[in-house]
Amino acid sequence: MLAADDHRYRRQSLFPPIGLAGQRRLGAATVAVVGCGATGGATAQLLARAGIGRLVMVDRDLVAEDNLHRQVLFNESDAREMRPKAEAAAAHLREVNSQIKIEPAVAHLHAGNIDELLAGTDLVVDGTDNVATRFLLNDWAFANTIPWIYVGAVGGEGMLMPVAPPHGPCLRCLLPEPPPPGVLATCDTAGVVGPVPAAMGAMAATEAIKLVIGAGEREPRLRSIDFWHWRVHTIALPVRQGCPTCVEGRFEFLEAQPGSRLTEICGRDSYQIVPRDCGSLDLAWIASRWKGGNQTRSKSFIRIEEGGMRLVLFADGRALIEGAGEAGRAQAFYDRVVGA
Ligand SMILES: [Zn+2]
Known part of the structure; x- marks a missing residue:
């Protein structure tokens, strides 16, 4: 049985x-x-x-x-x-x-x-x-x-x-x-x-x-x-x-310590990510292959908006992310954009 x-x-x-x-x-x-x-x-x-x-x-x-x-x-x-x-x-x-x-x-x-x-x-x-x-x-x-x-x-x-x-x-x-x-x-x-x-x-x-x-x-x-x-x-x-x-x-x-330093910027629902050993990013390449969300680009940064979040990415890899609500979501959005 x-x-x-x-x-x-x-x-x-x-x-x-x-x-x-x-x-x-x-x-x-x-x-x-x-x-x-x-x-x-x-x-x-x-x-x-x-x-x-x-x-x-x-x-x-x-x-x-x-x-x-x-x-x-x-x-x-x-x-x-x-x-x-x-x-x-x-x-x-x-x-x-x-x-x-x-x-x-x-x-x-x-x-x-x-x-x-x-x-x-x-x-x-x-x-x-x-x-x-x-x-x-x-x-x-x-x-x-x-x-x-x-x-x-x-x-x-x-x-x-x-x-x-x-x-x-x-x-x-x-x-x-x-x-x-x-x-x-x-x-x-x-x-x-x-x-x-x-x-x-x-x-x-x-x-x-x-x-x-x-x-x-x-x-x-x-x-x-x-x-x-x-x-x-x-x-x-x-x-x-x-x-x-x-x-x-x-x-x-x-x-290793966590691969990038993520800090909350108080009072703005905003995070900053500073990657370790990133060198410099090819912003034009990243912008050209990104297919999601709205993006605007200047010489020194790209800005991408998606799902109520806004990410500003600089050529040294540093990014500011607004509207993510919590750190993990900010990090996830960053990783998707830079392909980390
Ligand atoms: Zn092995």
């Missing part, structure tokens, strides 16, 4: 590699999804349905109308009310599965709070939209010997790579250093086909299930999929000689 929980998941535990034993391991596991937008939201929904016992949902941003074409967890009223994504995601997921623990954290993940936010997790899934947080996750994973899954989606393409400490390869074998701000394509500059991040989220959820039950690949591969042209690549990424994270065990992103 099956227990009630087992009945709920019987179509999944019927699959022999999972079985009842695997299903119970899922129920005993904690998975953190960092970033609850398009890929993270899709992953989280499928993991909640799959019966992961405890889901930690971290996100610093608010739901906006132009999220809705791809962020399957959210609806129009979330956008109208500008609900924090982590909270809106948790509320919807509790309607999907009331039998698991779902813990939202409305926060900008950084070196100073990552231990606390990810405490007790068995696996971390990347739902972020920025390189800085991924480097931090990569360091944290090796410092704590916790697996994580790198996931990205932009345009019509997606990438995925499980990372399984203490063994490499890791994200820094693929990308040794974070590229300078403004170089990488983001969903705000290259756009994104709505179903692509959802498909990547489904793949990440499948990998997560495999890792939790101990059925992950012995040698994780990088998967790169161009959905628009149906090009699929599997790459056996070598461990990069001298990789600071997975070879030398140096965790410079985990030990």
